[in-house]
Amino acid sequence: MALRRPFAGRNSGRNDRLTLGLAGLAAATAGTVIIGELVRLGRRRAGQRSDAERMFETAEHALAAAGEATSDAVSVAIEGYEATPRGETVLFNMLTGFVGGFALIRLSATGIRAGWNPFGSVRVRGRHIHHFVPGILLAFGSGGAGLIAQNARLEQALAFPFGAGIGLTFDEAALLLDLRDVYWTREGLVSVQLSLGLAAILGGTILFLRMLRRGEEAAEGRGEIPPAPERMGPVAAWGRA
Secondary structure: OOOOOOOOOHHHHHHHHHHHHHHHHHHHHHHHHHHHHHHHHHHHHHHOOOHHHHHOOOHHHHHHHHHHHHHHHHHHHHHHHHHOOHHHHHHHHHHHHHHHHHHHHHHHHHHHHHOOOOOOOOEEOOEEOOOHHHHHHHHHHHHHHHHHOOOHHHHHHHHHHHHHHHHHHHOOHHHHHHOOOOOOOHHHHHHHHHHHHHHHHHHHHHHHHHHHHHHHHHHHHOOOOOOOHHHOOHHHHHHHO
């Protein structure tokens, strides 16, 4: 009995909707943080102006306020990155490397196919080297170095190439699953779906951890839970260890 192709017939429209849904979910997890912070800082700037000033505000003033909110958001992002716990920073760096690696290699492959990318495919002795090969090497190398490193800064830095390596590998996940070059076929959508799904998971994890941290700080401020060891004195922290 012949097996039906996973993307044939009615399933093609369903997989297109799945791809769009995963793309929206991945964009929403990242956009929630960026847009939410811009809106919040914009409201803070607006709250400093009187009602009369807001009434006669021109488009130029509104544009300037938006620029100030963006500048504030960049400053807050830098300060927040430095103050974020190591685990969340590693996840963020991994997400950034993953999305960047996936987007750049997909753009590069599109350019090669369209003819405007001057570099072309990598070939060694006539054999086409797919980008999952350097992706695996990059992920394995940076991941192994991160495991043996005894430096938190180095671990955070290695999360970038680790995420990029996963991005390169996931972009050809359909090829690895099918053991055929299906990159530009409908079966190749599996790579895009898996990559978007992983991006959404990483982004959602970061948002969830941030929500838990804010809840912990609020509960600590109300005295419902004891303070974290890093905010306690050295003697008290040693006693809780």
